[in-house]
Amino acid sequence: MSTSNKSVRFIHGLGKRKFREENGCFFLEGARAVSELVSAGATLQTLVVSKGYGEHLKPGSTQAEEIDRLIARAGDVLLVGDPVFRFLADTVTPQGIGAVLAFPVMPTLSDILPKATRLLILENLQDPGNLGTCIRTADAFGFDAVLCVSDCVDAYNPKVIRSTVGSMFHISVLRIETPISEFLTQVREAGFTVYGAHPRGGAKAGDDTLFSGKSAVIIGNEGAGLTEAAKRGSDCLVTIPMPGRAESLNAGIAASVLMYEVIRRKEDER
DSSP: OOOOSSOHHHHHHTTSHHHHHHHTEEEEEOHHHHHHHHHTTOOEEEEEEEHHHHHHOOTTSHHHHHHHHHHHHOSEEEEEOHHHHHHHOOSSSOOSEEEEEEOOOOOOHHHHHHHOSEEEEEESOOOHHHHHHHHHHHHHTTOSEEEEESSOOOTTSHHHHHHHTTGGGTSEEEEEOSOHHHHHHHHHHTTOEEEEEOTTOSEETTOTTSSOSSEEEEEOBTTTBSOHHHHHHOSEEEEOOOOSSOOOOOHHHHHHHHHHHHHHHHHHHO
């Protein structure tokens, strides 16, 4: 194994959002998670392997062959002691293998808006699991981009990355710094109808008069929902009918239902 140009201190620093953004990379644990991202096109800068993990690999096993493939793809490899790997890990029981991966190259918003027909907009979403679900579902349903507005959880948080199962490298995920009102005006001027998810919206998901043409679905914060500015900036507030007794759906599920309605409408129009 070669000597890595990424120090333990550097890799530990990637636990912070600001440091990730400054360096354009993130640390992710787990052989399967790393393999999925590399298969999806991620650039593997440094493979990090604990001494205990390496010692327990059986030569010729499927696992050993996969690690050999990752080593061949890695810019360099860092072998660390088990206590050091636990220091780097963000999971309770780390596997003993992880990697530093480069951020994917994303198009700009001005590149996306003229060509896109389906957008998912997330306003102040805070739960990593919800964001991961939204990204993965948007990828599955053929959306063009996921646009994160108003201090959403970092898309390169390890919990988000693990839950996307490689989708981060299939679909454009952008953080939008523009205030929500200005941003939604920009989206509408690009020809989109903006549909805001709201429990007391006047329109109901499933209505066949909705989601024709260029559609942007906006989902709000898990607890507070859409801000007043987002509601004012939406062309239509949409509610999901819930005849059962649950009070609400979580943000990831609500986004999935509405994205399905968008593609169902598009299929019906063909």
